[in-house]
Amino acid sequence: MDERLRKQLDFSLEIDKEKNVFRQTHLSGHGRNENDAEHSWHMAVMAYILREYANEDVDISKVMLMCLIHDIVEIDAGDTYAYDEEGLKTQKEREDKAKERIFSLLPDDQRAELIALFDEFECAETAESRFAHTMDNLQPLILNNSNGGSDWREHNVDSSKVYERQEKTALGSQRIYDEVTRPIIEENIEKGNIRKE
């Protein structure tokens, strides 16, 4: 087998470990914690189904690929909960190191391509990355809402933090923010699942 194919297979096997990185979000039906691979799959399908609501025209293939690879770095860096202030301080350093190690398993051209795509997602300055962030926020929101807001209650999350995080949702899709995100947040504040602040 040539070196290029060997590297591509090594990377393919390595990313299997993403299935062991668990998140704070629980599956619908009050299920177990979700892992990063499942979350990424779910985001990518949702991006395709909901693409008509993106604020700007998006290359949906690029959005889907971004969704699929955006959490690979967590194989080394672990999942950082959106409301974990201590973890968030060191997140970038941990993820940069992971990014170098994991994507360097690939041939150079693919290493460069996927790192650029990951960086584009992180910066959230393009139409595609903004819509991918909308999905990154919306996917756990609909799961958590379907479970009566139990993830927010468990972590005693306050409303200012939820609104702060969800700002990115509107940058990718104002319509999803207005018609889905904001009503869900308001309802969960009213029910006491999100602490009002």
Add this chain to the structure above:
Amino acid sequence: MDERLRKQLDFSLEIDKEKNVFRQTHLSGHGRNENDAEHSWHMAVMAYILREYANEDVDISKVMLMCLIHDIVEIDAGDTYAYDEEGLKTQKEREDKAKERIFSLLPDDQRAELIALFDEFECAETAESRFAHTMDNLQPLILNNSNGGSDWREHNVDSSKVYERQEKTALGSQRIYDEVTRPIIEENIEKGNIRKE
């Protein structure tokens, strides 16, 4: 919220259940059984990374989407193990029923689009669907091989069945079949992980 968006969100929440459909394949590192959502995610990323080996030019966006949605029917129909002869007899009937119920949660245009894509995958007559099948075979193969062929041993699978299943791999990528699939099968026969017949 309008009816169209409501339907798209209902579908998005429904497919969360795919994370509870477990397969016979085990994760690398002799891990737990893999579920369909993880398998689909892994296949889609691998399709992108390995696209240069497809026998024909492929629309990689379509291949990835096919990978992502090809097992949604198993939410109702369950996973049918590739070497379960009894299960295989009723698989099509069970999956057709599931396909109608689940994709009908979507607006009509998206229902038609995803059913057409699922049917295209099943027929395996286009370049995209053949390459998606290559990934559907290769992904569990590399996991199983990394675990010393334990999934084959556990099910006492014989070589003729493995070769029969893997024929589809070559239809999508002769190079992957020749350089990866066949050598892995031969090595596992030699080691006694696959029963020689």
